[in-house]
Amino acid sequence: MSINKDLVAASSTPMVLAILAEGDSYGYAILQRVRELSGGALEWTDGMLYPVLHRLEKAGFVQSRWEKAETGRRRKYYRVTEAGREQLADERRQWRTVDDTLRKVWSALSETAQGDAGPVPLPRWS
Amino acid sequence: MSINKDLVAASSTPMVLAILAEGDSYGYAILQRVRELSGGALEWTDGMLYPVLHRLEKAGFVQSRWEKAETGRRRKYYRVTEAGREQLADERRQWRTVDDTLRKVWSALSETAQGDAGPVPLPRWS
DNA sequence: TGTTCATACATTGCAGCGTTATGTATACTA
DNA sequence: TAGTATACATAACGCTGCAATGTATGAACA
Numbered sequence: 472m473s474i475n476k477d478l479v480a481a482s483s484t485p486m487v488l489a490i491l492a493e494g495d496s497y498g499y500a501i502l503q504r505v506r507e508l509s510g511g512a513l514e515w516t517d518g519m520l521y522p523v524l525h526r527l528e529k530a531g532f533v534q535s536r537w538e539k540a541e542t543g544r545r546r547k548y549y550r551v552t553e554a555g556r557e558q559l560a561d562e563r564r565q566w567r568t569v570d571d572t573l574r575k576v577w578s579a580l581s582e583t584a585q586g587d588a589g590p591v592p593l594p595r596w597s
Numbered sequence: 598m599s600i601n602k603d604l605v606a607a608s609s610t611p612m613v614l615a616i617l618a619e620g621d622s623y624g625y626a627i628l629q630r631v632r633e634l635s636g637g638a639l640e641w642t643d644g645m646l647y648p649v650l651h652r653l654e655k656a657g658f659v660q661s662r663w664e665k666a667e668t669g670r671r672r673k674y675y676r677v678t679e680a681g682r683e684q685l686a687d688e689r690r691q692w693r694t695v696d697d698t699l700r701k702v703w704s705a706l707s708e709t710a711q712g713d714a715g716p717v718p719l720p721r722w723s
Numbered sequence: 724t725g726t727t728c729a730t731a732c733a734t735t736g737c738a739g740c741g742t743t744a745t746g747t748a749t750a751c752t753a
Numbered sequence: 754t755a756g757t758a759t760a761c762a763t764a765a766c767g768c769t770g771c772a773a774t775g776t777a778t779g780a781a782c783a
Contacts, residue, residue, distance in 0.1 A: 474691050476741045476768080481607035482695045483741090489702040499760055509698040519741055521762060526740090544749060544760060563703060565600050569608045570696060572635040576615040577689060602739080602770045609770085625731050645770055647733060652769090670731060670778060 472512055479515070483523050485562035491533060491551040492559060498524060498547065524549060532558050598638055605641070609649050611688035617659060617677040618685060624650060624673065650675060658684050 490496060490504050498520055505515050527533045532555030540546050551559070616622060616630050624646055631641050653659045658681030666672050677685070 472690065472694060474695060475607075475688075477603065477606040477610075478691055478695055479742095480740060481601075481603040482699060484603075485699060486702065489699070489706060492706050493702070497760080499758095505698070508701050509694065512694045513698055516742070517761075518743070518745095518763085522740075525762090540760095542750065542759085546759095547761070559706075562601075564598065565604055566696075566699065568598060568635065568638045569600060569604055570692075572631070572639060573608060573611060573615070573692065575634050576612065576619070580615060580618050580685075606768095606770060623731080625729095642771070643732075644734085644772070644774095648769075651733090666731095668730080668779070672730095673732070 474513060479519070481566075483515075483519070484527065485559060485566060487520075487523055487527065488532060488551055488555055488559040488562070491549055492556065495548050495550045497549065527555070530558075531555075600639060605645070607692075609641075609645070610653065611685060611692060613646075613649055613653065614658060614677055614681050614685040614688070617675055618682065621674050621676045623675065653681070656684075657681075 486505060487501060490501055490508075496504065498517065501524075502515050502517060502520060505513050524533065524535075528535055528549070531552060533549045533551050535547050535549050538546050538548050612631060613627060616627055616634075622630065624643065627650075628641050628643060628646060631639050650659065650661075654661055654675070657678060659675045659677055661673050661675050664672050664674050
């Protein structure tokens with residue numbers, strides 16, 4: 472399933488901060504972690520992730536350091552800051568507010584698109 | 598609580614389509630319905646909603662018609678199309694995919710930002 | 724009558740950000 | 754030696770919320 476860009480944009484910050492809250496990590500591993508967490512449903516591109524990490528660092532939500540992995544490759548590790556943890560908590564609150572609202576309006580609707588939509592419901596305003 | 602723009606962008610299409618799936622409605626009433634559904638937590642601006650409605654109509658997800666309300670004012674009513682119902686179902690699937698993933702990564706974290714974060718957890722990679 | 728507020732729709736300029744494409748470099752493996 | 758996975762980075766493009774602004778009508782109130 473392909474996820475539209477707005478939804479990717481809305482979830483990227485809380486997702487990355489939460490992954491880093493599990494422990495320090497780096498770009499490539501974060502991409503894999505997202506795939507793993509979603510069971511393969513989410514496939515982020517690196518061209519999208521790196522600007523996110525740079526933005527988070529500029530905002531003070533994460534700190535980075537270069538390290539040499541045992542494999543020999545250089546990696547840029549990120550660690551979430553205290554401000555980042557607060558931001559994460561705020562993002563979670565926002566997400567839940569929107570999610571609760573969507574669930575409320577969705578709850579009355581049938582699960583799927585209806586090939587036979589049946590009679591159009593009477594407008595509330597009539 | 599203020600909701601960041603990415604989250605508003607991600608939720609606007611499924612929210613509007615779902616509200617219209619409840620019954621035909623118009624711009625001003627949709628703004629009120631969003632406020633009502635969210636218990637006042639979500640406050641959409643009209644400058645954001647009208648372009649959304651125009652975009653949905655251009656995409657064929659809704660159809661519009663002018664009507665004269667009993668109050669005498671003109672209103673532009675919108676009705677969701679069959680394509681719109683299918684789009685709504687798809688948006689719901691996408692939302693749930695992302696929501697499930699976020700819940701999974703959030704579940705291990707404490708509820709709030711920690712003023713005293715305690716010891717930094719050992720990195721998974723060490 | 725005049726003023727204000729709520730209703731009702733619409734557009735413009737700005738800025739942020741994902742997408743796609745591209746670039747650079749290293750380590751491992753066939 | 755060539756291909757693949759790893760690893761980070763940037764540029765051009767297009768979309769879209771946001772804030773500001775504009776137009777217009779009806780109701781309430783002084």
